[in-house]
Amino acid sequence: MGCRTYGIYGSGAVGTDKTMVAGVSATTIRPGVFEFVIGCAAAPADAASNWRLHRFTVAGTSGSAPTPEPDDPADPASLVTGGSGVYGAEPTYTAGKILFQISLNQRQSFHFATLIEYAMRAPATAANGWGLKTLASTVTTTHECFLKWQE
Amino acid sequence: MPDRRAFTARKSKGYGVIMDPDGRNVEMDFLQCVHCQAVWQVQPGSGRERGFCMRCNGPTCGPECSGKCVPWEQMLKNWETGKPDDFMPVQAAFANNPITKKEPPKIWVPGDP
Numbered sequence: 350m351g352c353r354t355y356g357i358y359g360s361g362a363v364g365t366d367k368t369m370v371a372g373v374s375a376t377t378i379r380p381g382v383f384e385f386v387i388g389c390a391a392a393p394a395d396a397a398s399n400w401r402l403h404r405f406t407v408a409g410t411s412g413s414a415p416t417p418e419p420d421d422p423a424d425p426a427s428l429v430t431g432g433s434g435v436y437g438a439e440p441t442y443t444a445g446k447i448l449f450q451i452s453l454n455q456r457q458s459f460h461f462a463t464l465i466e467y468a469m470r471a472p473a474t475a476a477n478g479w480g481l482k483t484l485a486s487t488v489t490t491t492h493e494c495f496l497k498w499q500e
Numbered sequence: 501m502p503d504r505r506a507f508t509a510r511k512s513k514g515y516g517v518i519m520d521p522d523g524r525n526v527e528m529d530f531l532q533c534v535h536c537q538a539v540w541q542v543q544p545g546s547g548r549e550r551g552f553c554m555r556c557n558g559p560t561c562g563p564e565c566s567g568k569c570v571p572w573e574q575m576l577k578n579w580e581t582g583k584p585d586d587f588m589p590v591q592a593a594f595a596n597n598p599i600t601k602k603e604p605p606k607i608w609v610p611g612d613p
């Protein structure tokens with residue numbers, strides 16, 4: 350398996366249990382998140398949001414399905430399905446399977462990166478994957494996220 | 501009092517930075533749980549209880565992951581095959597197993613049939 354990396358951009362209004370961007374695995378791969386960025390392009394304001402990267406077992410109904418962009422233009426299309434926008438039905442997140450958590454001020458941006466060998470893998474099971482979501486927020490301002498994975 | 505030094509792990513498994521609008525960046529190292537793959541900020545003095553798996557030779561994220569050793573590769577396999585999260589296959593070796601016992605290598609020398 351080669352080292353194919355992809356990324357998707359997603360945005361949405363933060364709030365209680367609001368998924369900003371998600372990646373849904375496939376039965377033939379174990380994709381792994383190795384980088385993500387959280388930020389807000391709205392007018393600076395003092396507000397706080399609690400962010401999580403969480404595993405799910407049911408993908409839910411995303412508002413939009415952004416096409417994953419390969420880092421190498423010669424790579425084939427990603428087997429991971431991207432999700433973003435206003436979710437009609439939130440993914441079913443697995444209790445206790447929290448991969449990452451941080452609380453941020455709206456004025457701040459956050460960037461996480463790791464090596465691909467330490468990427469957080471999703472199982473090769475349909476509808477399983479990871480979602481970058483807000484657990485709670487003091488506002489409903491639109492935030493932007495960028496998620497990168499290897500498959 | 502938490503220590504907010506920029507680099508706090510000798511073998512970190514991730515790097516994060518919070519960028520403030522005033523230009524002050526807060527850098528942080530992350531460690532990764534060898535059982536569930538969760539990452540956390542290394543913060544000496546935080547008071548959070550972590551662990552270390554002697555079998556996987558790596559840190560665990562907390563008491564929930566410090567019990568039975570199920571490496572994350574096995575955990576993914578369990579999910580993919582519908583087994584319980586803590587399933588671990590039994591592995592055993594029998595020194596004098598006649599089935600797996602190998603014959604000593606035969607060395608052919610000139611003149612032998």
